[in-house]
Amino acid sequence: MPKVIRINMTDLSVRIDEAPAEWAGLGGRALTSTVVAAEVPPTCHPLGPNNKLVFAPGLLSGTAAGNAGRMSAGAKSPLTGTIKESNAGGTCGRMLGRLDIKAIIVEGQPVAANTWYQIRISASGVVIEPEVETVGLNNFAVLESVARRYGEDKGVITVGTAGENMMMISNISTRDPEGKLRSFGRGGLGAVMGSKRVKFITIDQEGTRPVPLVDSAAFKAANMVFTKALKDHPVSGQGLPTYGTAVLVNILHEIGGLPTRNFTSGQCEHHDMISGEHMYDTIVARGGEPTHGCSLGCVIQCSQVYNDKDGKYLTSGFEYETIWAYGADCLIDNLDLIAECDSVMDDLGVDSIETPVMFGVAMEAGILKFGDGVEVLRMLREEIGKATPLGRILGGGTGHVGKTYGVTRVPVVKNQAIPAYDPRSVKGIGVTYATTTQGADHTAGYAVTANVLNVGGKVDPLSNEGQVELSRNLQIATAAIDSTGLCLFIAFPALDIAECLPAAVDMLNARFGGKLTMDDVVGLGKTVLKLEHEFNLAAGIGPEQDRLPEFFELEAIAPHNAKWDMDQKELATFWNF
């Protein structure tokens, strides 16, 4: 029977229960959001004893399904005050699937202020012990210490010093198959883990067996159709494996949707220096790997290994959002410097969107100069890394820095930084930023597909028409995909190739023996969104916060002279489903 592990950090007790029957069809985001909505008082302080930190593998985690290596973390977010789901690759999702653990729920809070803990989960149970060695250390040192003490093969979920210091920009990191880091990036979840004084969790899959399948022949057949779709579609089969997500730099520049110099232009002069094409050439010239997976069983492999000038490993999982934010929004025209920032952020455990967007606002505030990547690195290491008073101001995130320094051009929704697509020139993604339950988040409903990429139809990015419906359909589908453990990038083939999603549903049925239809999956997505929305309303985050910052209405952006002009009433129709 699938298990639910409850770890109470107040009295350091552990309870292992059979998963309730009504959770049978839930995994990933559907499960983390169900637990948070049911068990966390919406009005609680996110860093207090009443918040809960929930980890859940997806419904297909641990199976051989292609691209099923993602898992979810959920809680009430200290950054947004909303419910939060954040998902990551790495090795833990798969291991939890094999261990038949449906969820890990970390509750309560230790009374003694300065004691830190480690949690070790294996087939034989759960151990909570005080942790000393890694306290005050950052993520790479934690991975090294865990590998030395408990073995190289353990799954690890950890916070760096930013999480220990409960900064709003902090994330939760997890070990990937190569022993590097992947992140549950958004919403300051590292601070929640820090507030419970859990430094790291290890997962040990020793002694587990392959995940049982009700109909393994049907599973295999469906998986073949599914992986074939991933390989056949030009985006998932060629574009992403070759250029990674950074291929978007030139696309967004071309259409004027690449937010530049703290969202004051839609185009960036040095776009070629930070483009996916340039990154690909650099990686190949230096003997890195342009094509790489963040988790086992990834067919698409959008990640990469980026080496420095001397051919030594510098970073991996080097994403468009990070490159855009430092490269265009902060005007740093040097990909090597940006890669170094990426690596330092991984180490400290800070979100690679919130942090650089915050630096864009800090630059506008005059704390440092636009384009000064060397000073960004110093501030990451010496201010944020050492939690100096300035470091804590920066560590409070984009909205916090804007308030502290009286900046009005502060790109956040529900206090979370707006990512790499300007909502004035890509209006569908603006609807997603405004309405998602998560605070500004592009992945919640990636309308860039039909607005720009010609995937899943075409909707004019500069017109308001059709955007609410587009965003709604994508947000529903995304909530469902986030519940399976499948990587969201399967959406590219799924939007264009008819057999793709039904094959995923067939895998679910072959795994559990159910009779799910596509309609059920869509229904699951709707249910998840609605229960997240209700949590937010009860937390005091109402429709008046489903909006973009005012400057998008006041300032037209080059080159299309576009403003944000969607009617609030029209936006509110998002929830009509």
Next chain:
Amino acid sequence: MWITVRLFANFRENRFKEARRQYPPGTTIADVATELEIDPGLIGMIFIHGRAAELDRVLGEDDVLALFPLLGGG
């Protein structure tokens, strides 16, 4: 007439990043693709001055034409 043509991702291989090229009046985007030996079926995104355009669009003087294969990210 003069057109600026920008190519991206693998369209650049054995071709160019950006070039100013001369074409007779009435040239369509499809004609440019054929001349550059780019299979129109592989073209995913076409922009003129940053706005989406279709293959049969007739080009005008000083148009900036960008051709991408089908790509994505996020």
